[in-house]
Amino acid sequence: MPSPNTFLLLPFLLFMTSPSLSLPPALVAPISKDHSTLLYSLSLYLKTPLQPTKLHLDLGAAFTWLDCTKPYYNSSTYLHVPCGSPLCDSLHSFACGNCYEPPGPHCANDTCSLYPENPVSGKATLDNALLDALALHTTDGSAPGRLALLPQFAFSCSTSSLLKGLAKKVNGLVALGRSNHSLPAQVSTALSLPHYFALCLSGSVNASGAAFFGSKGPYIFNKIDVSKSLIYTPLVLNPVTRTVVKYGPSDEYFIGLTAIKVNGKTVPLNNTLLSIDRDSGFGGTTLTTDAPYTVMETSIFKAFVELFVRESSALNLTRTNVVKPFGVCYLATDIVSTRAGPAVPTVDLVMEREDVIWRILGSNSMVKISKKGGVELWCLGFVDGGAKPRSSIMIGGHHMEDNLLQFDLESKRFGFSSSVLLQGTKCADFNFASAKVNL
Numbered sequence: 186m187p188s189p190n191t192f193l194l195l196p197f198l199l200f201m202t203s204p205s206l207s208l209p210p211a212l213v214a215p216i217s218k219d220h221s222t223l224l225y226s227l228s229l230y231l232k233t234p235l236q237p238t239k240l241h242l243d244l245g246a247a248f249t250w251l252d253c254t255k256p257y258y259n260s261s262t263y264l265h266v267p268c269g270s271p272l273c274d275s276l277h278s279f280a281c282g283n284c285y286e287p288p289g290p291h292c293a294n295d296t297c298s299l300y301p302e303n304p305v306s307g308k309a310t311l312d313n314a315l316l317d318a319l320a321l322h323t324t325d326g327s328a329p330g331r332l333a334l335l336p337q338f339a340f341s342c343s344t345s346s347l348l349k350g351l352a353k354k355v356n357g358l359v360a361l362g363r364s365n366h367s368l369p370a371q372v373s374t375a376l377s378l379p380h381y382f383a384l385c386l387s388g389s390v391n392a393s394g395a396a397f398f399g400s401k402g403p404y405i406f407n408k409i410d411v412s413k414s415l416i417y418t419p420l421v422l423n424p425v426t427r428t429v430v431k432y433g434p435s436d437e438y439f440i441g442l443t444a445i446k447v448n449g450k451t452v453p454l455n456n457t458l459l460s461i462d463r464d465s466g467f468g469g470t471t472l473t474t475d476a477p478y479t480v481m482e483t484s485i486f487k488a489f490v491e492l493f494v495r496e497s498s499a500l501n502l503t504r505t506n507v508v509k510p511f512g513v514c515y516l517a518t519d520i521v522s523t524r525a526g527p528a529v530p531t532v533d534l535v536m537e538r539e540d541v542i543w544r545i546l547g548s549n550s551m552v553k554i555s556k557k558g559g560v561e562l563w564c565l566g567f568v569d570g571g572a573k574p575r576s577s578i579m580i581g582g583h584h585m586e587d588n589l590l591q592f593d594l595e596s597k598r599f600g601f602s603s604s605v606l607l608q609g610t611k612c613a614d615f616n617f618a619s620a621k622v623n624l
């Protein structure tokens with residue numbers, strides 16, 4: 186029986202034809218942060234000839250999509266996916282497209298149609314699936330090497346209008362979700378690599394972080410292998426998708442948060458909100474790169490801020506006028522700096538056991554704001570998500586920066602390092618400079 190992966194076995198052959206090599210050890214790509222939207226993008230190579238491309242990094246999406254309109258789409262190797270083919274079925278296609286314009290990446294008959302979505306604007310369109318070349322740098326964990334090619338990477342087309350709300354330089358979205366068609370899944374399947382990927386988001390808009398695909402480690406930043414310091418918690422399945430078209434479980438990564446502590450004291454909260462309602466998919470704690478800051482359901486947010494403020498007053502910190510979207514800000518001059526940011530009460534995210542804790546220090550809990558006149562503030566980097574958000578806690582980008590996050594899709598578990606700043610390194614320390622990498 187033909188399987189969807191038949192398409193993906195081709196790169197294997199490609200590697201066999203090169204004389205000196207076996208399979209690549211792992212792949213790596215730079216992640217940059219946009220200073221205006223505060224969203225992240227992954228840099229990779231697409232099409233033939235290969236073109237450096239930036240795509241919005243989305244941890245919860247099922248499939249990648251990119252603008253296929255002229256003149257952006259220029260490639261000699263794209264292929265359409267026929268309706269009813271195993272690949273089309275496995276992509277959960279609900280429509281078959283026909284087109285009466287000149288044939289091109291965007292226009293074919295009997296072509297598999299998908300609903301690419303923009304998670305920031307909430308907009309979706311109907312467009313066709315496509316296969317084309319994708320390449321990423323190989324790595325031994327410490328530096329980028331030559332490119333590895335997937336000749337037939339599957340994704341969806343979109344139009345330029347779907348890009349609204351994303352960072353200016355991106356040309357689409359790269360999906361890192363749980364699905365069989367996310368970038369990590371296609372890379373691992375095509376190149377027979379472990380079904381693992383890892384992210385290290387940089388805390389600076391001026392320096393790139395790194396994503397590793399098909400690798401359990403090492404992940405080396407400034408000579409330090411941060412894969413050595415991971416703590417694991419099971420990934421939790423949300424049975425209901427967040428997407429417009431409902432077809433099964435969510436492609437987002439949820440974790441089993443059971444409590445939040447501030448300086449070791451438990452935030453009083455309604456535990457029902459921490460579990461996922463199996464009919465609606467509401468509740469629970471997810472990880473998102475679509476929001477710059479962690480978003481909490483109103484009652485959780487209020488209880489958390491109240492305890493944080495109480496614990497901070499014990500440190501004699503002066504609350505000052507807040508800066509949107511934050512609820513609490515302090516004068517930076519009142520706060521001592523440490524290796525891992527301002528010295529503020531520690532926030533612990535407690536998972537399935539009391540000793541499985543994701544510790545959040547000042548560099549991840551607080552955001553530095555420079556006001557006119559040279560006044561500097563540290564604001565608590567959490568925002569109120571309203572009374573009925575889909576997920577009760579959405580751990581956002583700032584919170585994950587300078588932490589190594591590993592997604593082990595074989596054992597369905599999530600590994601986190603807490604701040605690597607404590608180890609004397611940072612996510613911007615991956616040695617991209619040693620090779621010609623388009624950042």
Ligand SMILES: *[C@@H]1O[C@H](CO)[C@@H](O)[C@H](O)[C@H]1NC(C)=O
Pocket residue numbers: 256257259260
């Ligand atoms: C598309 O590619 C062709 C052949 O490589 C080239 O001649 C043409 O200028 C390209 N067009 C754009 C818009 O990049």
Ligand SMILES: *[C@@H]1O[C@H](CO)[C@@H](O)[C@H](O)[C@H]1NC(C)=O
Pocket residue numbers: 283284285286287288289292293294
């Ligand atoms: C699709 O089929 C119709 C009807 O046969 C034809 O007019 C049209 O040109 C075809 N479109 C493409 C892109 O081949």
Ligand SMILES: *[C@@H]1O[C@H](CO)[C@@H](O)[C@H](O)[C@H]1NC(C)=O
Pocket residue numbers: 275365
């Ligand atoms: C993903 O692939 C696996 C193995 O081929 C298969 O068992 C599973 O049903 C697929 N999942 C989806 C959502 O298609």
Ligand SMILES: *[C@@H]1O[C@H](CO)[C@@H](O)[C@H](O)[C@H]1NC(C)=O
Pocket residue numbers: 389390391
């Ligand atoms: C980034 O670079 C710009 C210009 O080079 C500089 O003004 C800014 O302070 C830098 N930001 C950070 C966070 O380093």
Ligand SMILES: *[C@@H]1O[C@H](CO)[C@@H](O)[C@H](O)[C@H]1NC(C)=O
Pocket residue numbers: 455456457458
């Ligand atoms: C806890 O949250 C659930 C889900 O929103 C709600 O139905 C319930 O009434 C809440 N319980 C309390 C005591 O507020």
Ligand SMILES: *[C@@H]1O[C@H](CO)[C@@H](O)[C@H](O)[C@H]1NC(C)=O
Pocket residue numbers: 499500501
């Ligand atoms: C806070 O201020 C009070 C009164 O000035 C002082 O006694 C206390 O030591 C201060 N605490 C800290 C942590 O600085």
